[in-house]
Amino acid sequence: MTVDSAESRPVHSWRATDLALPGVAVVPRVEPRIARPAALRFPIDVPRPAVMQVDLLDTRPSVRSFCFQAPVAPPPTPARRRAHNSDSAATLLPAQPSKRSEAEGEAEAEAPAATPKRTRIAPPADVVKLSERFFYLLQPDLETILETSSLEFPRQPFPFQFDGMAFLMPRHGAVLADEMGLGKSMQAISSIRLLVRSGQARRVLVVCPKGLVSNWTRELADWAPEILVAVIEGDQQRRRWQWSLADVPVKVANYEVVVRDRDLIAELGLSFDLMVLDEAQRIKNRESQTSEAVRSVPRRRSWALTGTPVENSSDDLVGVFEFIAPGHLNERMSPKVMGAAAADHVLRRTKDKVLKDMPPRLNRDERIELTPEQRETYRRVEEEGVLRLSTLGEEATIQNVFELVLRLKQICNFDTFTGESAKLDCLQADLEEIHASGKKALVFSQWVETLGRLRGSLSRFGALEYHGGMSTTARDDCIRQFKTEKKHSVLLLSYGAGAVGLNLQFSEYVFLFDRWWNPAVEDQAINRAHRIGAAGAVTVTRFLSAHTIEERIDEVLRRKRDLSDMILSQAGVPAASGLTQDDLFALFKLAPPRAPAIRAAA
Amino acid sequence: MDGSVEVGRRDAAAGRRAEGSLQMEQKSAETVIGAVVEPRAYGFLTVVESGTHGVFGGYLLVDPWGRPLEFHCTAPVKVSRAQQILFGSTLQSHLHGQQIGGTLLAESTVTPDVVLTDLEPMLHVRSHTKLPVALVREASADLPAATFGSLGGTSSFTIGNASVRPHATDAARGDDLRERLEELAAAVDLCEPFERIRAAIDEAQRR
Numbered sequence: 031m032t033v034d035s036a037e038s039r040p041v042h043s044w045r046a047t048d049l050a051l052p053g054v055a056v057v058p059r060v061e062p063r064i065a066r067p068a069a070l071r072f073p074i075d076v077p078r079p080a081v082m083q084v085d086l087l088d089t090r091p092s093v094r095s096f097c098f099q100a101p102v103a104p105p106p107t108p109a110r111r112r113a114h115n116s117d118s119a120a121t122l123l124p125a126q127p128s129k130r131s132e133a134e135g136e137a138e139a140e141a142p143a144a145t146p147k148r149t150r151i152a153p154p155a156d157v158v159k160l161s162e163r164f165f166y167l168l169q170p171d172l173e174t175i176l177e178t179s180s181l182e183f184p185r186q187p188f189p190f191q192f193d194g195m196a197f198l199m200p201r202h203g204a205v206l207a208d209e210m211g212l213g214k215s216m217q218a219i220s221s222i223r224l225l226v227r228s229g230q231a232r233r234v235l236v237v238c239p240k241g242l243v244s245n246w247t248r249e250l251a252d253w254a255p256e257i258l259v260a261v262i263e264g265d266q267q268r269r270r271w272q273w274s275l276a277d278v279p280v281k282v283a284n285y286e287v288v289v290r291d292r293d294l295i296a297e298l299g300l301s302f303d304l305m306v307l308d309e310a311q312r313i314k315n316r317e318s319q320t321s322e323a324v325r326s327v328p329r330r331r332s333w334a335l336t337g338t339p340v341e342n343s344s345d346d347l348v349g350v351f352e353f354i355a356p357g358h359l360n361e362r363m364s365p366k367v368m369g370a371a372a373a374d375h376v377l378r379r380t381k382d383k384v385l386k387d388m389p390p391r392l393n394r395d396e397r398i399e400l401t402p403e404q405r406e407t408y409r410r411v412e413e414e415g416v417l418r419l420s421t422l423g424e425e426a427t428i429q430n431v432f433e434l435v436l437r438l439k440q441i442c443n444f445d446t447f448t449g450e451s452a453k454l455d456c457l458q459a460d461l462e463e464i465h466a467s468g469k470k471a472l473v474f475s476q477w478v479e480t481l482g483r484l485r486g487s488l489s490r491f492g493a494l495e496y497h498g499g500m501s502t503t504a505r506d507d508c509i510r511q512f513k514t515e516k517k518h519s520v521l522l523l524s525y526g527a528g529a530v531g532l533n534l535q536f537s538e539y540v541f542l543f544d545r546w547w548n549p550a551v552e553d554q555a556i557n558r559a560h561r562i563g564a565a566g567a568v569t570v571t572r573f574l575s576a577h578t579i580e581e582r583i584d585e586v587l588r589r590k591r592d593l594s595d596m597i598l599s600q601a602g603v604p605a606a607s608g609l610t611q612d613d614l615f616a617l618f619k620l621a622p623p624r625a626p627a628i629r630a631a632a
Numbered sequence: 633m634d635g636s637v638e639v640g641r642r643d644a645a646a647g648r649r650a651e652g653s654l655q656m657e658q659k660s661a662e663t664v665i666g667a668v669v670e671p672r673a674y675g676f677l678t679v680v681e682s683g684t685h686g687v688f689g690g691y692l693l694v695d696p697w698g699r700p701l702e703f704h705c706t707a708p709v710k711v712s713r714a715q716q717i718l719f720g721s722t723l724q725s726h727l728h729g730q731q732i733g734g735t736l737l738a739e740s741t742v743t744p745d746v747v748l749t750d751l752e753p754m755l756h757v758r759s760h761t762k763l764p765v766a767l768v769r770e771a772s773a774d775l776p777a778a779t780f781g782s783l784g785g786t787s788s789f790t791i792g793n794a795s796v797r798p799h800a801t802d803a804a805r806g807d808d809l810r811e812r813l814e815e816l817a818a819a820v821d822l823c824e825p826f827e828r829i830r831a832a833i834d835e836a837q838r839r
Contacts, residue, residue, distance in 0.1 A: 085715065090735045091689070091706040094836075097741070098700045150831075160839055167832045168692060168700040170820055178697040178819045 096161050098168070148173055149192040154201050155374040156355075166200050179227060184252045187220065188213075188562070190384040195221045197377045202331045203354035205310070205347075207378040210337040210557030212385070215249045218306055218335055223254040226279050231303035231331070233279065237324060238308035240284040241498070241527050244506050246308065247282060254280075262287050266294070273298055285312055289323040301328035310334035313353055314346035325353055337557070338550040339376065344368055351375070381560075391560045392569045397576045398452045404445040408578060411437055435579055435617065442575035443480050443544055453543060453573045454487055460571065464539055465491045465519040470512070471539035473522050474555045476546055481522040484543070492517040497524035509534075525551055528558065535563040542572045545580055549587055582617050672696050674816050675744035675763070676825040677733055678751055680833040686710035688836070689732035690829035693742045698820035704739045705833055706732055729756025737761050745812045748796075750826045755799050764802040764809055768822050771795045794822035 148171035153163040169175065172192050187195075194217035198204050208214050218236075225231035238246050243261055250259050262272045262283035269291055272281070288295075305327055307313065313321035313334075332354040340346045344365050351359040355375060359368055381388050400408060415434035419426045444451045457473065464471050475481055478497045485493045492515070496508050509532065512521045521534070525546050537559040546552050552572075560568035574580050676692045686708035693702040709731060711723065719726055733754050737747065748768045749755065758765040771793050787806035788797035791813055798809055813822065 085712070086718070090731065091709050093689075093704050093706050093735055093739045095739055096703045098702065153835075160836065163835055163839075164703055164832050165700075167835055168703055168828045170698040170824070170828075174698055174820055 096164050098165055147189050147192075149189070149196045151196045151200055156202075157200070172196050175224065179224070181223065181227070182255075183220070187216070188384070190379055191217050191220075194377060194379075195224070198333060199224060201333070201375070203333075203351075203358075203375055205334045205336065205339055205350060205354060205372075205376045207336055207339045207376055209378075209380045210554050210561065212379060212381060213562055214335045214337070215246065215308065216253055218308075218333060219250055219253040221333075222280065222304065222306070223257060225304060226254075226257055231279070233300075233302045234281070234304045234306070235302045235327065235329070236280065236282045236306045236308065237285055237288055238282065239312065240286060240502065241505060242308060243282055243284055244502060245532065250280065250282070262291070266291075270294060270298070273300060285320050285324070288327065289319050292323040292326055295327055302330070304331040304333065305329040306333045306335065307353065308335045310336040310350050310353070311338050311341055311346060314341065314349035316349045316352050321349060321352065325356070337554055339378075341548055341550050347372060385562070388562070389560075389564045389567045391556070392567055394569060394571045396456060396571050396573050397581075398456055398573055399576050400442065400578065401445070401450045401452050403448045403450050404441060404452060407445050407447055408438060408441045411441060412579075431617075435583075438579040439544055440477065440480075442578050442580050443475070443477070444483055449483075451483075453575070454484065456573065457484075457541060457543065458487070460539070460541070461488065461491050461520060468516065469519070469539060470534075470537040471520050471541060472528075472534060472537050472555075472559055473520060473541040473543055474525055474528065474546075474552075475522070475543040476525050477544070478524055480543065481524060484522050488520055488522075491519040493520040493522055494518050495522045496528050498527040500527075523555070523558075525555055528555065532558045533561065533563070534558040535561045536565065538564075538566055538568055540568060540570045542570070545572065545574070545584060547583070547587075579617060586613050586617070672812065672815065673701055673742045673744040674813075675737070675740070675747040676829060677736060677747050677749045677754055677757065678826050678829050679728055679732055679754070680830050682708060682837060685837060687727065687732065688833045689728075689736050690833050691733075691736035691740065692825055692829050692832075693740060693744055694816070694820075694825055696815045696819065698816065698825065700828075701742055702740060703829075703832060704736050705829075705836060706735060724753035725756040728753040729758075730760055733757030734760035737763070746809055748813075748822065750823065758799040758801055764798060764805055766796050766798040766802065766809060766813075768826075769795050770823050791817040792821060796822065 150171055151166050151169055153166040157163050157166070170178075172195060191213055194206060194208065194214075198206060198218065198221040206214050206217060208217075222231065222234050222236075226234065236246055243263070247259060247261060250257065257280055258278045259280045259282060260272050260275050260278040262269050262281055264272075269287065273291065273294060275281075283291075305324075307324060313324055315321060334350050334354050336350065339350050344363075345361050347368065348359045348361050351372065358375070359371055363371065399405075412434075415437065419430055419434065422430060440446065443453060461471060473484065473493075475484070478499055481495050481497060485495050494508050494512050496505055500508070505527070508521070512518045512534075513536065521528075521537070535558075540556050540559050542552060542555065546555075556568070556570050560570070574584060673693050673695060676694065678690055680688045680690065682688065687710075688708050689706035691702075691704040692700060694700055709727065711727065716723055728751060733749075734757055737757060737760070744763060747757070747761070747763050747765045749757070749765065750768055752767060755765055755767055771790050787803040788795060789806060789810050790796070791810065794817065796809070796813060798806055802809065816822065
């Protein structure tokens with residue numbers, strides 16, 4: 031601190047005067063003004079303000095880039111292009127008439143009305159790479175892909191069929207488990223067609239039951255007419271040549287051929303971009319030769335088509351998955367866990383969900399009393415059989431029980447001694463009316479022998495037979511006659527050969543003369559008639575002999591199906607409902623042997 | 633077109649597309665028999681705003697049949713409050729047009745005939761590219777008219793279900809753009825590819 035000094039004081043002149051005052055000299059001192067107060071100085075150290083820098087968005091963000099291979103496909107023809115200045119959304123061209131329909135008078139489903147629905151191909155859950163997921167996400171919708179690919183269809187697919195194609199196309203492992211009659215083959219063929227056209231598949235193998243080979247070739251000709259197809263058949267030399275055809279994109283073989291040519295396929299070094307199994311429940315048993323042979327074929331994509339991926343138990347689905355995604359499922363999984371694990375690979379639709387306007391299916395359970403003679407024969411055989419089984423006790427095998435069940439079921443059809451049949455009487459009465467009205471009926475039985483007897487009795491209705499004992503040519507000829515010739519009102523089919531793959535939607539009546547062990551197989555049979563294209567309501571009559579083994583089997587199967595429906599509905603998997611060993615013994619109130627339970631009937 | 637058409641290889645992507653053009657029955661505008669085949673390409677540019685991540689940019693290039701050729705997407709750009717205040721009303725156009733749009737267009741190996749966007753601020757990308765840029769909206773939606781200000785133009789037109797307004801710089805090329813876009817619009821709705829971009833960016837965010 032400093033004090034201001036006198037330097038700054040102003041100078042004044044002044045004169046001293048002697049006032050003769052004693053002793054005191056007063057020196058007047060006059061301050062010119064009041065002195066300023068002392069100034070205090072405080073050094074103030076004010077820091078410079080910090081400068082905040084605001085990023086002005088001048089840094090370019092990082093970019094990820096993805097390039098895609100354009101599909102090899104011709105551009106659209108002008109007629110197929112989206113109409114401009116039109117109120118309607120883009121639609122496929124009106125369906126071309128089916129050559130098959132024209133030739134065979136087959137009723138085709140009306141093409142659904144134009145819909146704005148666009149189907150996106152979503153990447154499957156097991157596609158992990160972002161670039162691959164983008165490949166699917168950035169594709170145009172399926173309808174646009176079809177419109178711009180100059181693809182013609184015999185009829186416009188239903189929206190749920192587009193969904194099916196969008197499900198199959200991106201998947202390397204897929205189970206299309208639609209209910210019978212919803213067009214699994216058509217969806218698979220259209221997807222094959224798109225993959226072949228886009229260059230994503232050059233070698234495709236379709237494997238189906240022997241009886242369906244001609245059906246597949248027909249469907250391929252309808253839905254993918256421009257794609258060359260070779261059927262693998264004939265002697266070994268011929269098959270070797272057919273397998274070797276490099277410029278044929280699609281090959282069709284039956285299961286037996288694949289088993290037989292397993293080594294040949296390996297020897298020729300064949301591999302396929304896509305392998306499709308029709309009626310894939312054929313490989314539900316993983317230990318079977320068929321399953322092993324099919325799984326040994328080198329392939330990139332594996333699709334399974336089946337209306338009944340679970341016929342008897344969830345193990346069936348594990349068997350199918352060993353083909354499409356080995357190891358993905360195992361039999362230790364609970365149904366719920368298995369359903370969740372399978373969900374992304376399985377697509378299952380039922381008619382009631384997707385075809386609101388499909389003609390109804392009218393079920394009629396006809397409980398028929400046996401004729402007195404039949405009843406007597408039945409009673410005697412049952413009593414003797416049960417007595418024999420009881421005598422055998424622990425020695426009784428499932429084979430013993432099975433034989434008795436079959437014997438009793440046969441008596442329910444025809445009395446083995448008198449040849450009487452209450453079911454036949456009832457069937458004849460119904461057929462009179464059907465025949466008179468010009469309609470057609472299908473009659474299913476599990477025995478070829480029964481079919482033969484029926485044919486003799488139903489000759490006035492022009493009854494034809496179709497079963498596995500006939501050659502493929504004979505069976506094709508039979509179907510052709512039944513479709514085209516009015517005089518044939520009845521087609522008699524075995525469950526084994528006639529329940530799968532046939533399109534008989536012009537038939538309005540189905541009779542189950544006897545019951546199969548598994549309702550899923552019965553459903554398959556019924557759906558030969560009740561499928562897309564059905565002209566009217568389909569009436570299904572299930573004959574059931576009252577107070578017989580047939581009623582007891584029906585009760586067991588009904589109970590099991592209800593339970594399975596409850597467990598598996600979440601997984602979207604159809605019900606399991608076969609008879610077990612315990613079920614079979616229980617039919618006669620017998621205790622099963624203590625050996626591990628085995629599957630008894632499918 | 634017969635198999636004698638020479639296939640030019642502009643770049644890898646173009647080469648792949650050219651492979652697809654071997655079976656062409658119709659030739660596109662630039663296609664001349666015996667000359668280089670370069671199917672047209674169209675760019676679709678937009679952004680997706682995510683509350684948690686920021687703004688993602690997406691740029692999809694498609695062929696005249698709507699099939700994807702290339703896709704580019706940006707890492708998310710997060711705008712701070714300070715940037716919002718400082719850029720004010722110019723934030724969107726700067727962010728979309730320059731930062732994101734300009735960056736994405738620079739990454740592309742395919743040169744499209746036109747770049748379409750469904751966002752008005754993205755039109756500012758025109759200042760950073762020589763490519764024509766146009767705003768596309770559903771025909772039912774109101775396309776901003778006077779709101780373009782200096783960027784505005786009046787040469788809008790409708791194709792199918794879409795209204796298209798070229799950037800003012802390209803207003804004089806309206807007829808040419810229309811002709812080019814009609815080829816694409818015959819296959820796909822011009823607003824539809826933006827949905828694909830959004831789906832892809834949603835997917836990228838989930839991964």
